[in-house]
Amino acid sequence: MHQKINIAMAIVIALSAVMSLIAFFMKPAAAADDGVITVPAPEQTKAQRPPCFPDPEANYVKLPETENLAEGKPVASGEYTDVYAESNVNDGKTDTYWESKGFPAEMTIDLGAQHKVSTVAVRLNPSAIWEARTQEIAVLGSPDGENFSELSAANRYGFDPNTGNRIRIDFEAADVRFVKVVFTMNSSARTGGAQAAEIEVYE
Ligand SMILES: [Ca+2]
Secondary structure, three states: OHHHHHHHHHHHHHHHHHHHHHHHHHHHHHHHHOOOOOOOOOOOOOOOOOOOOOOHHHHOOOOOOOOOOOOOOOEEEOOEOOOOOHHHHHOOOOOOOEEEOOOOEEEEEEEEEEEEEEEEEEEOOOOOOOOOEEEEEEEEEEOOOOOOEEEEEEEEEEEOHHHOOEEEEEEEEEEEEEEEEEEEEEOOOOOOOOEEOEEEEEO
C-alpha cells in the first residue's frame, strides 16, 4: 500500500517538474505572441527627445547668431534689489538676473569700442516658473558715454516662457560704443522693478 502511495507521489512530483520546465520554456514564446518586442537600450549619456515630440525651442524668438558684444563688458546701473546686481545682466547665464529698485531703471553697457549696433535682446530665465510679463523698454546709444541718442523708442514687449522669455529690439544700425537700455514698466506683480537675466547687443 505504502509503495503504491510512494509511486503515486513520485509520479506527481515528476509531472509537476515537467510542467514547470514546459512553463519556463514557453514564456518567451508567449511574450512574442503578445506582440512584445525587446530591443537593446541605445547608448545614452544625456536626456534625449524622441523625434515624435515637438521641440519647445522651435517657438523661441530667434536671436542673431553673431557675437553678443555685451557679454562680460563693464555695466553701470542704479540701485538694485536684494542680491540681483547689475553684473548678472551680462554674465552669459540666463539663471542669474539683474533686478532694479523701481523705475525708471537704466542699464548702460560699455562695448569697449565703437560698433555698428542694430539689435538688442533682453532675456529672462526661460523656465516656466518665470511666468509671462510685459516690460516697457527703450534703447539709447552713445559714442562717448555722455551724449546719448534714441535708437528705439519706449515700447512694451511681451516676455513669455513659451517663446523663450526673450525679446529682440531691432533698429537702424548706429555707430555706438555705449548702449543704454531704459526700463519704465514691468507688469509682474512679484517686483517693483525691471528684470533682465541677460541684455545682449549685436551688430
Ligand atoms: Ca545673467
